Amino acid sequence: xxxxxxxxxxxxxPGLSEINEKHGRSCDWIRQIIGDxxxxxxxxxxxxxxxxxxKNDDVWVIMGSRYSVYNDINWIDTFRNHIxxxxxxxxxxxxxxxxxxxxxxxxxxRVVNNDKGWDLGSSEIELTKEGQNSILFKGFKSKFLAYESxxxxxxxxxxxxxxxxxxxxxxxxxxxxxxIFGVQFHPEFDFKIM
Numbered sequence: 001x002x003x004x005x006x007x008x009x010x011x012x013x014p015g016l017s018e019i020n021e022k023h024g025r026s027c028d029w030i031r032q033i034i035g036d037x038x039x040x041x042x043x044x045x046x047x048x049x050x051x052x053x054x055k056n057d058d059v060w061v062i063m064g065s066r067y068s069v070y071n072d073i074n075w076i077d078t079f080r081n082h083i084x085x086x087x088x089x090x091x092x093x094x095x096x097x098x099x100x101x102x103x104x105x106x107x108x109x110r111v112v113n114n115d116k117g118w119d120l121g122s123s124e125i126e127l128t129k130e131g132q133n134s135i136l137f138k139g140f141k142s143k144f145l146a147y148e149s150x151x152x153x154x155x156x157x158x159x160x161x162x163x164x165x166x167x168x169x170x171x172x173x174x175x176x177x178x179x180i181f182g183v184q185f186h187p188e189f190d191f192k193i194m
Contacts, residue, residue: 095183101184119151127143
């Protein structure tokens with residue numbers, strides 16, 4: 001049960017000051033969504049060189065970032081390697097936007113600047129058959145709207161990674177072994193934040 005686990009909300013950048021001042025940080029939004037369903041919550045600023053633990057009672061939510069996974073920045077490479085360790089130890093993970101991309105990269109997919117441009121604002125997402133059967137999208141319609149704010153996308157998913165959702169801009173969600181999930185869109189955004 002998740003209530004007995006330690007949830008690490010992993011911040012991959014300080015956020016935009018104008019958003020932070022008005023609405024708080026994205027890590028705060030996740031904390032608000034979770035409420036009291038999880039008692040042990042730890043915010044980890046991975047961009048400051050701090051890595052989340054890999055204990056068997058850990059769960060990770062990896063947030064978005066203004067950085068790109070392919071940037072030549074030390075903390076990004078270090079964190080990608082740490083994600084590989086977390087995958088081997090079967091740490092449950094959810095990646096959001098940059099989090100989705102860096103987990104996908106750790107699994108062997110490529111991240112590129114999308115030649116279709118920015119996917120920004122409300123965007124229609126379509127679940128694949130696997131997505132319709134995934135626990136991640138239980139109760140969702142086969143097409144739904146989600147908030148987007150990205151220009152990078154995952155391509156070339158490895159054969160052992162399942163495509164769960166897509167849109168006209170590309171891959172929107174994937175899963176690996178039913179304990180690792182990525183979503184390109186931002187479930188933590190509400191109307192005011194957008």
